[in-house]
Amino acid sequence: xxxxxxxxxxxxxxxxxxxxxxxxxxxxxxxxxxxxxxxxxxxxxxxxxxxxxxxxxxxxxxxxxxxxxxxxxxxxxxxxxxxxxxxxxxxxxxxxxxxxxxxxxxxxxxxxxxxxxxxxxxxxxxxxxxxxxxxxxxxxxxxxxxxxxxxxxxxxxxxxxxxxxxxxxxxxxxxxxxxxxxxxxxxxxxxxxxxxxxxxxxxxxxxxxxxxxxxxxxxxxxxxxxxxxxxxxxxxxxxxxxxxxxxxxxxxxxxxxxxxxxxxxxxxxxxxxxxxxxxxxxxxxxxxxxxxxxxxxxxxxxxxxxxxxxxxxxxxxxxxxxxxxxxxxxxxxxxxxx
Amino acid sequence: xxxxxxxxxxxxxxxxxxxxxxxxxxxxxxxxxxxxxxxxxxxxxxxxxxxxxxxxxxxxxxxxxxxxxxxxxxxxxxxxxxxxxxxxxxxxxxxxxxxxxxxxxxxxxxxxxxxxxxxxxxxxxxxxxxxxxxxxxxxxxxxxxxxxxxxxxxxxxxxxxxxxxxxxxxxxxxxxxxxxxxxxxxxxxxxxxxxxxxxxxxxxxxxxxxxxxxxxxxxxxxxxxxxxxxxxxxxxxxxxxxxxxxxxxxxxxxxxxxxxxxxxxxxxxxxxxxxxxxxxxxxxxxxxxxxxxxxxxxxxxxxxxxxxxxxxxxxxxxxxxxxxxxxxxxxxxxxxxx
DNA sequence: ACCTGGCACTCGCGGTCCGCGAGTGCCAGG
DNA sequence: CCTGGCACTCGCGGACCGCGAGTGCCAGGT
Numbered sequence: 236x237x238x239x240x241x242x243x244x245x246x247x248x249x250x251x252x253x254x255x256x257x258x259x260x261x262x263x264x265x266x267x268x269x270x271x272x273x274x275x276x277x278x279x280x281x282x283x284x285x286x287x288x289x290x291x292x293x294x295x296x297x298x299x300x301x302x303x304x305x306x307x308x309x310x311x312x313x314x315x316x317x318x319x320x321x322x323x324x325x326x327x328x329x330x331x332x333x334x335x336x337x338x339x340x341x342x343x344x345x346x347x348x349x350x351x352x353x354x355x356x357x358x359x360x361x362x363x364x365x366x367x368x369x370x371x372x373x374x375x376x377x378x379x380x381x382x383x384x385x386x387x388x389x390x391x392x393x394x395x396x397x398x399x400x401x402x403x404x405x406x407x408x409x410x411x412x413x414x415x416x417x418x419x420x421x422x423x424x425x426x427x428x429x430x431x432x433x434x435x436x437x438x439x440x441x442x443x444x445x446x447x448x449x450x451x452x453x454x455x456x457x458x459x460x461x462x463x464x465x466x467x468x469x470x471x472x473x474x475x476x477x478x479x480x481x482x483x484x485x486x487x488x489x490x491x492x493x494x495x496x497x498x499x500x501x502x503x504x505x506x507x508x509x510x511x512x513x514x515x516x517x518x519x520x521x522x523x524x525x526x527x528x529x530x531x532x533x534x535x536x537x538x539x540x541x542x543x544x545x546x547x548x549x550x551x552x553x554x555x556x557x558x559x560x561x562x563x564x565x566x567x568x569x570x571x572x573x
Numbered sequence: 574x575x576x577x578x579x580x581x582x583x584x585x586x587x588x589x590x591x592x593x594x595x596x597x598x599x600x601x602x603x604x605x606x607x608x609x610x611x612x613x614x615x616x617x618x619x620x621x622x623x624x625x626x627x628x629x630x631x632x633x634x635x636x637x638x639x640x641x642x643x644x645x646x647x648x649x650x651x652x653x654x655x656x657x658x659x660x661x662x663x664x665x666x667x668x669x670x671x672x673x674x675x676x677x678x679x680x681x682x683x684x685x686x687x688x689x690x691x692x693x694x695x696x697x698x699x700x701x702x703x704x705x706x707x708x709x710x711x712x713x714x715x716x717x718x719x720x721x722x723x724x725x726x727x728x729x730x731x732x733x734x735x736x737x738x739x740x741x742x743x744x745x746x747x748x749x750x751x752x753x754x755x756x757x758x759x760x761x762x763x764x765x766x767x768x769x770x771x772x773x774x775x776x777x778x779x780x781x782x783x784x785x786x787x788x789x790x791x792x793x794x795x796x797x798x799x800x801x802x803x804x805x806x807x808x809x810x811x812x813x814x815x816x817x818x819x820x821x822x823x824x825x826x827x828x829x830x831x832x833x834x835x836x837x838x839x840x841x842x843x844x845x846x847x848x849x850x851x852x853x854x855x856x857x858x859x860x861x862x863x864x865x866x867x868x869x870x871x872x873x874x875x876x877x878x879x880x881x882x883x884x885x886x887x888x889x890x891x892x893x894x895x896x897x898x899x900x901x902x903x904x905x906x907x908x909x910x911x
Numbered sequence: 912a913c914c915t916g917g918c919a920c921t922c923g924c925g926g927t928c929c930g931c932g933a934g935t936g937c938c939a940g941g
Numbered sequence: 942c943c944t945g946g947c948a949c950t951c952g953c954g955g956a957c958c959g960c961g962a963g964t965g966c967c968a969g970g971t
Contacts, residue, residue: 281935372712394724471830473826633921636963
């Protein structure tokens with residue numbers, strides 16, 4: 236176990252390095268953080284920290300730089316989440332309050348988060364898997380064609396065109412619409428399959444084809460749309476990454492564009508409070524020199540989706556974590572109001 | 574006016590520079606493009622071309638590089654749009670055919686275009702202003718609350734919640750739904766205001782409040798949604814931009830994230846065939862070292878939206894233009910099938 | 912009038928060399 | 942266990958330089 240002072244030294248190294256982006260030496264450390272000991276002592280501590288793998292030297296005779304393991308310890312033990320200032324909070328609220336629909340809420344959240352953290356922001360659309368059905372609408376487009384519209388309580392609307400095996404009457408469609416809604420309106424998505432299971436049986440044989448086709452499309456839509464989508468913003472902030480540009484930035488941009496990748500990574504972030512995934516902890520090659528801060532948000536007590544930021548491992552963790560948490564809270568409020 | 578051979582020299586310079594990314598000298602030119610003249614002659618031609626502003630030297634004693642004006646001439650007079658190969662065409666079609674809904678079509682188009690051109694792709698959602706109403710659906714959510722769902726012929730669905738001044742009966746709502754659809758279904762957006770103008774008068778005074786509120790929300794939605802949105806992809810290709818990275822790439826990323834900026838730029842591209850905006854011709858600071866190739870696409874004869882790519886001024890214009898045009902055509906076909 | 916080979920000149924690029932200084936490890940003494 | 946001192950390492954930035962690609966110009970040929 237590391238002594239109190241050594242932890243203090245590690246904390247100082249992380250803070251300085253994050254600030255200056257340059258390897259930090261023993262002398263500079265003692266000057267900027269009154270550690271009450273001499274550079275020589277700090278050097279010994281640093282030797283130990285290096286031995287243990289918390290810091291490393293880019294080259295002999297250079298200062299030290301935190302390793303992934305060092306950041307890990309910093310985040311777990313040494314950093315306090317930095318709360319936002321009052322004006323910042325007010326700005327968040329004002330900005331989000333102007334949103335008119337779900338797309339707008341997500342869009343504003345992304346821009347906000349990117350601006351606050353000066354990093355790349357990623358916001359997942361509220362998941363459908365935990366939401367409920369507000370209404371299912373069926374419209375006949377042609378003798379054997381139905382448009383199915385699904386409206387959720389988070390304000391999302393999905394629509395599909397269904398081709399039926401045989402023509403059907405307007406009355407049958409109205410009947411189906413009524414009975415379907417009676418069963419599923421207000422219910423959770425996950426409940427729907429069970430609730431509609433015996434619905435075809437209660438219809439005339441003539442209409443079974445229609446009913447079954449519509450239902451299977453509905454269930455498909457529910458499954459498909461449970462795959463979340465996300466919005467990304469602030470990629471311009473990647474340019475602040477480092478000097479060794481193209482090599483670092485390219486795979487990051489590629490990963491960000493692969494929504495599947497991001498969804499998977501965010502899916503793995505399961506801490507109810509907040510998850511920080513550092514460097515090589517990220518299960519994706521292109522993101523091994525980035526850290527991802529993720530937190531869940533939701534309209535009520537329950538999280539329905541996640542949001543977060545992607546930045547260099549060398550980032551301001553306390554500040555970033557504070558901003559991410561604050562934004563998640565306010566978005567939750569906004570969604571609850573809707 | 575420039576002689577035939579000088580134009581030929583300019584074309585050769587553009588082609589070589591695009592290929593090698595390095596200033597091209599007189600000797601290399603004569604070797605790679607049998608111009609049937611000696612390097613010295615080419616040098617004289619180059620001197621003239623430089624005098625006229627079509628090419629420039631980065632430094633004395635370096636090769637020549639095309640200027641914006643040079644690319645302009647190249648695109649206008651010297652370049653033939655390069656058609657895609659058969660396998661490429663087949664791949665496009667296969668890829669786009671798999672799309673399930675409008676979002677998917679746009680998403681796939683973006684990825685396709687980015688991959689084909691190896692540049693940043695921008696695709697505008699089909700504009701509502703020229704589309705027609707397929708159906709308007711009204712659902713009562715609460716005694717004085719209606720949900721309005723607008724379905725367009727391009728497959729887009731918009732929804733709004735309307736709060737009415739007073740409660741209303743289910744029958745009134747059905748009545749409104751029927752009459753409203755009778756008037757606007759199949760009609761263009763732009764016609765809708767005229768068509769519904771006298772609708773309130775034909776209802777009982779009791780229901781006028783409902784009718785008017787719903788109608789005004791509908792009209793609002795039409796206006797709001799005429800503001801187009803767009804999808805962007807392939808930003809990772811920006812890393813191939815050049816060596817002087819951060820300075821070039823940053824403003825481009827910023828511009829791309831400002832949808833307003835991109836919409837404005839695309840809006841200015843009014844050539845029915847294809848528009849190429851080169852370097853400083855772009856009315857946006859951050860994009861003065863990029864070129865934008867834009868083309869309209871649509872489900873029928875008429876263009877409903879635009880798509881294109883953003884890349885360095887030093888891009889393969891014939892190839893890019895060919896890819897952009899081909900993709901626009903296939904997307905048009907897909908939309909028409911829906 | 913135009914093209915061409917020859918020639919002197921320019922100048923960026925890449926390589927080498929070197930001194931400075933920040934940073935280190937170690938040691939002996941408090 | 943901390944500290945000041947000391948010798949050592951080594952990356953960085955600047956100075957220097959030679960190569961070679963590229964140029965402009967000129968005189969002679971067609």
